[in-house]
Amino acid sequence: MYISELFVSGFRCFPVAGPLQLELKPGLNIIVGPNDAGKTAIIDAPRHVLWTRGDDFVRLDSGDFYVDRQGQRTTELLIRCTFDDLSELEEARFLEWCSNEAGRFRLHACLRGTLRQSAGGGHTVMTQYRAGKDADGLPLEGDLREYLKTTYLRPLRDAERELRSGRRSRLSRILGALPIMAAQSKNAEEGAPPTLLDTLQTADNAVNANSSVQKVEEAVNTTFLNRLSFAGDELSATLGLGAKGSFDQVLERFELYLNAKAGHAERTARGLGYNNLLFMAAELLLLQSHLEQVPFLLIEEPEAHLHPQHQSLFMQLLANRAAPPPAEQPERRQVQVLLTTHSPHLAAGADVESLVLMVEHYAYPLSEGRTRLDHDDYGFLRRFLDATKANLFFARGVIVVEGDAENLLLPAIARKLGCSLEDHGISIVNVGHVGLFRYSRILQRKEGREVPVPVALLHDRDIPPDAAKKLVGERKTESEWDTTKKAARLAGMRSEDSQGVKAFISDQWTLEFDIARQPRFAPLLHRAIRLARASRKKPRDEVIAEADAELAGWRASNGADTDVVAVLIFQPIYERQISKVEVAEQLADLVDQLSDKPADFRAKCPPYLVEAIEHVTRRPALPAGGAK
Numbered sequence: 001m002y003i004s005e006l007f008v009s010g011f012r013c014f015p016v017a018g019p020l021q022l023e024l025k026p027g028l029n030i031i032v033g034p035n036d037a038g039k040t041a042i043i044d045a046p047r048h049v050l051w052t053r054g055d056d057f058v059r060l061d062s063g064d065f066y067v068d069r070q071g072q073r074t075t076e077l078l079i080r081c082t083f084d085d086l087s088e089l090e091e092a093r094f095l096e097w098c099s100n101e102a103g104r105f106r107l108h109a110c111l112r113g114t115l116r117q118s119a120g121g122g123h124t125v126m127t128q129y130r131a132g133k134d135a136d137g138l139p140l141e142g143d144l145r146e147y148l149k150t151t152y153l154r155p156l157r158d159a160e161r162e163l164r165s166g167r168r169s170r171l172s173r174i175l176g177a178l179p180i181m182a183a184q185s186k187n188a189e190e191g192a193p194p195t196l197l198d199t200l201q202t203a204d205n206a207v208n209a210n211s212s213v214q215k216v217e218e219a220v221n222t223t224f225l226n227r228l229s230f231a232g233d234e235l236s237a238t239l240g241l242g243a244k245g246s247f248d249q250v251l252e253r254f255e256l257y258l259n260a261k262a263g264h265a266e267r268t269a270r271g272l273g274y275n276n277l278l279f280m281a282a283e284l285l286l287l288q289s290h291l292e293q294v295p296f297l298l299i300e301e302p303e304a305h306l307h308p309q310h311q312s313l314f315m316q317l318l319a320n321r322a323a324p325p326p327a328e329q330p331e332r333r334q335v336q337v338l339l340t341t342h343s344p345h346l347a348a349g350a351d352v353e354s355l356v357l358m359v360e361h362y363a364y365p366l367s368e369g370r371t372r373l374d375h376d377d378y379g380f381l382r383r384f385l386d387a388t389k390a391n392l393f394f395a396r397g398v399i400v401v402e403g404d405a406e407n408l409l410l411p412a413i414a415r416k417l418g419c420s421l422e423d424h425g426i427s428i429v430n431v432g433h434v435g436l437f438r439y440s441r442i443l444q445r446k447e448g449r450e451v452p453v454p455v456a457l458l459h460d461r462d463i464p465p466d467a468a469k470k471l472v473g474e475r476k477t478e479s480e481w482d483t484t485k486k487a488a489r490l491a492g493m494r495s496e497d498s499q500g501v502k503a504f505i506s507d508q509w510t511l512e513f514d515i516a517r518q519p520r521f522a523p524l525l526h527r528a529i530r531l532a533r534a535s536r537k538k539p540r541d542e543v544i545a546e547a548d549a550e551l552a553g554w555r556a557s558n559g560a561d562t563d564v565v566a567v568l569i570f571q572p573i574y575e576r577q578i579s580k581v582e583v584a585e586q587l588a589d590l591v592d593q594l595s596d597k598p599a600d601f602r603a604k605c606p607p608y609l610v611e612a613i614e615h616v617t618r619r620p621a622l623p624a625g626g627a628k
Helices: 041-049 088-093 143-149 171-177 179-185 196-208 211-228 248-252 272-289 308-322 345-348 373-385 389-394 404-416 437-443 464-473 483-493 511-516 523-532 542-558 563-574 580-593 600-604 607-617
Strands: 002-009 019-022 030-034 077-084 097-101 104-117 124-130 152-155 296-299 336-339 356-357 362-365 395-401 428-432 454-460 501-505
Touching: 002 041, 002 336, 019 041, 019 362, 030 041, 030 308, 030 345, 041 077, 041 097, 041 104, 041 296, 041 336, 077 373, 077 454, 088 171, 124 308, 152 272, 171 248, 171 272, 179 196, 179 248, 196 211, 196 248, 272 296, 272 308, 308 336, 308 345, 345 389, 373 437, 389 428, 389 437, 395 404, 395 437, 395 607, 404 428, 404 511, 404 607, 437 454, 454 607, 464 563, 483 501, 511 523, 511 563, 511 580, 523 542, 542 563
Parallel strands: 030 336, 030 356, 152 296, 296 336, 395 428, 395 454, 454 501
Antiparallel strands: 002 019, 002 077, 077 104, 097 104, 104 124, 356 362
16 A cells, blocks of 8 residues: 545644645655655654654654744644545554545544643643554554654765664664564574574674683672672673573664775775665665555665765655566565655656645645646656756746857846846756757646746747848848748647746847847947957957947947847858857856946846846745645
């Protein structure tokens, strides 16, 4: 069985009026989104209901109850984990706790919390752990309670400490819970191979028989303990490995560590990232070893201390464990994973269908049928969604562009307009001339509540002006285009406009040409082109002065025809005499050096760029909620 739905009402950021109703898949479920979106609350909710296999027992307190905008705290909360696809054995074993819903057995595990004010002014939290959809069934206890316990990997864990020997170490509890260790906790029968307990007791006896150990032991007893003992109550001590205690104490002497690096004879301390991988491997081993427990894994920010390539490897391993087991491995169970992350690398390494986007405490599953992505779009994104593009899952707004030039230039333009993309949490997604719609559809819903993340699609109109006829040759220019076809072309670029997605199309040809058509912005572009082409030995001021003089001559020769002058400025870029990226870098630097106020700079810019930036930096009014 697996958790098919997580329902959360009145808990932390999820109000009673707009509860979270999150559908989960049997395999991998990855929660992405910006900070303070509700991701941690989603991880903590099932921890409170199901409890975990470690020592991290959690208890509700008054701070876990939802507080509205007026500061009123709710006094009731309900967290429900609904389990579906119970096996026949599970149905029979937990029949008393199951609900029969239209012939389908389901198990609802609930936590109901009540906040009561104490006479002294403080608060008391009352909790009930029960089955039933409304927490009105039998208490969760006994075999069921143990069966439902989850494995939880906390963020920023101290993996080295967890795997070190010591009293109640996490490693000792992992080893003690592995079925393979059960037979090792007893002495072997006569003639049988020695068990782990036999081996350790033999080593302990050998240590006790060592002459140096015996001398130390004698010194402690005769020099100190004898003098500290009461008559009839003598104190004595034994120096040894401690294998004569319980098997749990024996396991507490184990530690799990990474071997020495290749070519190194001696083991040395390894980095936090590698130790984290080792710790997660140990927990996964425990999870898959227990057929008598639900294989449910909660992971919070596994990217901690891992560099990008190891994040990708970890995601591949996790996806493998979360996939249905192959027919040749019937003993392996599919692990259900609920994971939160801030890592674009982890998000890019997973199928989009497994992602759930959290925005303002509201969950938006990105599975097929929930977004406006077509079936083929998911395959496309599986191949082309990389870490730079996966930034869109964590942004407060997104600008989708067709090339590197826009990617480099837009942040500088936004800063000068007083709308810094960094300050507003805006991501630029460079798709390289293809697939603008495939990325914007991720944030568009087929039905239900819209995703409150504005998206601007920046298109090049890509119709040269008549003044560029000699430059483009047989290519059709503005007047040669059929009016109907031109309208259809522009309509196609705007065909995806809906919800928070809107297309912004250049007035003429391309980004650079439209900048060249702006009388007060054109000088900066021309300077950038000349700077990108100039020798590094030539003084910068001299290059700029020559560019300004050349532009002044063109304007004097061509009067008020801005298109003719714009073509002359744009020609080196069109003919690839210079890299568009190098020009964009120089132009961004020149823009940053301007002393213009936002209103003055706005008058210089192509209007469509200003409108696109303002579209994504305006924050929409958001209703409270947390539903799916």
